[in-house]
Amino acid sequence: MAFPGPVNLGALIAENEVLFIDAGLDEGAARKLWRWAEEHGFRPFGAILTHAHADHFGGAHFWEKRGLRLFSSTLEGAMMEHPLFEPIFLFGGASPHPDLLGKFTLAEPCQISGKLGPGKVELGPFEMEIVFLPGHSPAQIGVRVDDVLFCADALFPSAILQKHPIPFCYDLDQALSSLSKVEAETVVPGHGPILSGANLRAEIMAFRERLEEIRGLVLSALDSPKPAEEIVGYVANALREELRALSSFLLVRTTILAALTSLVRAGQAQATLEENRLLWEKSGNG
Numbered sequence: 635m636a637f638p639g640p641v642n643l644g645a646l647i648a649e650n651e652v653l654f655i656d657a658g659l660d661e662g663a664a665r666k667l668w669r670w671a672e673e674h675g676f677r678p679f680g681a682i683l684t685h686a687h688a689d690h691f692g693g694a695h696f697w698e699k700r701g702l703r704l705f706s707s708t709l710e711g712a713m714m715e716h717p718l719f720e721p722i723f724l725f726g727g728a729s730p731h732p733d734l735l736g737k738f739t740l741a742e743p744c745q746i747s748g749k750l751g752p753g754k755v756e757l758g759p760f761e762m763e764i765v766f767l768p769g770h771s772p773a774q775i776g777v778r779v780d781d782v783l784f785c786a787d788a789l790f791p792s793a794i795l796q797k798h799p800i801p802f803c804y805d806l807d808q809a810l811s812s813l814s815k816v817e818a819e820t821v822v823p824g825h826g827p828i829l830s831g832a833n834l835r836a837e838i839m840a841f842r843e844r845l846e847e848i849r850g851l852v853l854s855a856l857d858s859p860k861p862a863e864e865i866v867g868y869v870a871n872a873l874r875e876e877l878r879a880l881s882s883f884l885l886v887r888t889t890i891l892a893a894l895t896s897l898v899r900a901g902q903a904q905a906t907l908e909e910n911r912l913l914w915e916k917s918g919n920g
């Protein structure tokens with residue numbers, strides 16, 4: 635069962651118990667699902683949190699206070715227990731700018747009671763497969779039950795890419811290989827419409843093309859050596875993404891740095907220091 639919203643949430647039901655998938659941005663989102671379970675006479679058993687971005691786990695502390703057990707991958711769980719990591723990472727490791735301390739980039743912490751690895755998993759009366767989908771974040775997981783895959787942010791449908799042409803990405807190569815694991819009759823992405831059939835295949839192809847387009851634009855920006863911030867502007871202008879806030883700029887900068895890492899791995903780009911400025915330029919295969 636899926637609950638469409640700003641972040642799509644899920645609920646598995648077995649023997650009158652319910653297991654939620656993701657918690658939404660805040661207490662309000664989590665409270666809605668809790669009420670829904672109560673109204674239907676389901677006993678909340680626990681929740682699987684796909685990754686440590688505030689819009690997916692920000693409401694989990696509300697469930698934890700009500701005794702719900704929370705499950706995630708080990709690495710993402712560590713970040714949910716210490717959510718200050720998110721603004722610290724965005725701000726390059728320094729104490730974050732105050733604009734990064736709002737609820738969209740700094741969620742309430744929650745304690746993870748069970749760590750999940752990939753493969754078949756049984757939690758109480760629930761049986762599912764945990765699919766490892768890194769790339770959007772370091773250790774994101776998806777949940778497959780029968781023919782339905784909750785893939786979190788491993789796939790951004792075109793409706794979302796129209797609003798945000800440069801999706802957040804931690805590792806572009808991993809994001810591309812995780813995309814080939816997004817296979818099921820029905821896929822529930824973290825944002826946007828539920829997908830199946832030809833529509834699903836078209837959306838996967840469009841997302842793959844967007845990631846490759848970003849990588850290609852970063853490479854063409856290196857026709858002359860540039861600092862990373864300038865490459866952000868180059869790619870954002872090419873894809874008509876308007877960056878109006880510090881947080882939007884830094885989120886996109888992460889994706890650009892992920893593309894640079896991918897190009898460095900492929901021997902197409904390198905970092906160089908020139909008069910104490912860090913510049914990116916083409917190399918060997920670039």
Ligand SMILES: [Zn+2]
Nearest residue numbers: 685687770787
């Ligand atoms: Zn995310």
